[in-house]
Amino acid sequence: MARPALRSSVGERIAAIRSARRMYQADLARAANVSISMLRKIEQGTRVPSDHMLDAIAAALGVDPSRLLGDSGRLDSRVHDAIPALREVIAAYDVPDKGPVRPLPALRASVADAVQKRLSAQYVLLSQNLPELLGELIRGAHTAADPDKFATLLVAAYRASDAVAYKYGYLDLSARLIELMRQASATAEDPLLSASTAYVRTEIFFAAHAYQAGLRAIESAIDRLPEKAERSRLGVLGALHMRAAVVAARAADADAAVTHLGEARRLGDLIPEDIYYGTAFGPCSVRVHEISVALGLGDRHLHLALTLGATWSPPLSMPAERRSGFFIDLARAQLWAGLKDAAFESLRTARRIAPQHTREHPWVREDAETLLRLHRAGSETLVGFAEWVGVI
Incomplete structure (x- = not known):
């Protein structure tokens, strides 16, 4: 009997979001490239959309498919089903197959879209698109006259892939993707890019509960940052201090946690809004990390998290x-x-x-x-x- 409930809930969500967007059924049908009669049946609950059709409707509404499926388990299965393709692509990172590679502007646009989906936690769409995108970027890096131009794009794509792997429990795959991120960032010869990967690398230490080692790694990344008075460096440095504070709190090193958090606050006060360079940093991001630090330290620090939650x-x-x-x-x-x-x-x-x-x-x-x-x-x-x- 669960099947009719799924039909009803999906159709109801589509209709509700369409109405909120002030779209008629004809508008949505045209944007999603489905017939209006099919859309009407879906909204009425007499037809269940295929995965491809659901993606098209979600894209036309400007939402992730998860907003339409609600509690359905179809989302989980689609992500897990995509993992083997992702593994296959990165297994052959140094011996890619032959295939087309789009011009760099088109690849930059695709990578930017993947980054946005990662920040929006749209893991289903990421899992469907990343294997092909990563394969194309890897081919490009091996065949281009100037492979360095692909390095920054590869770092961003590897990180988006890691978001899927880490969130869905594929920790071995996550660790491999992070190592590939580090290799690609070294190729780019961009110290800020290399430093930003150190933020992501702490996932490995979190998974292993190796917090002291994680703190050493991220403090080393902070020390290696070049002394340049530029806005992007400020964002990377602040993000590393935020992360170091959380890792130190997990390691029960209250002094280090407070010191790093204080430095993150100081740097956050220097900018009016968040900077994004691989990781967002700014006053609001610091506040989000304050709760994580308070949780890690526990006991008398807990009231700080509760106060922040009640006031912000x-x-x-x-x-x-x-x-x-x-x-x-x-x-x-x-x-x-x-x-x-x-x-x-x-x-x-x-x-x-x-x-x-x-x-x-x-x-x-x-x-x-x-x-x-x-x-x-x-x-x-x-x-x-x-x-x-x-x-x-």
């Missing part, structure tokens, strides 16, 4: 992945403080912002399971959320 919320201009991460961290702080209802509301907020990022976050599963134990009777809404994240 990340602006809509921030990437969806980072905004949802703020509420995931806040939920854990609230749960530790015994604020069960507030914690659940924060998890629901994270889900509204970036459903795929929230669903695949291990803390969300742990906290949903804890909330179920604390609410012995269990509300229907909480049970539904727990089912959605896969803990029951």
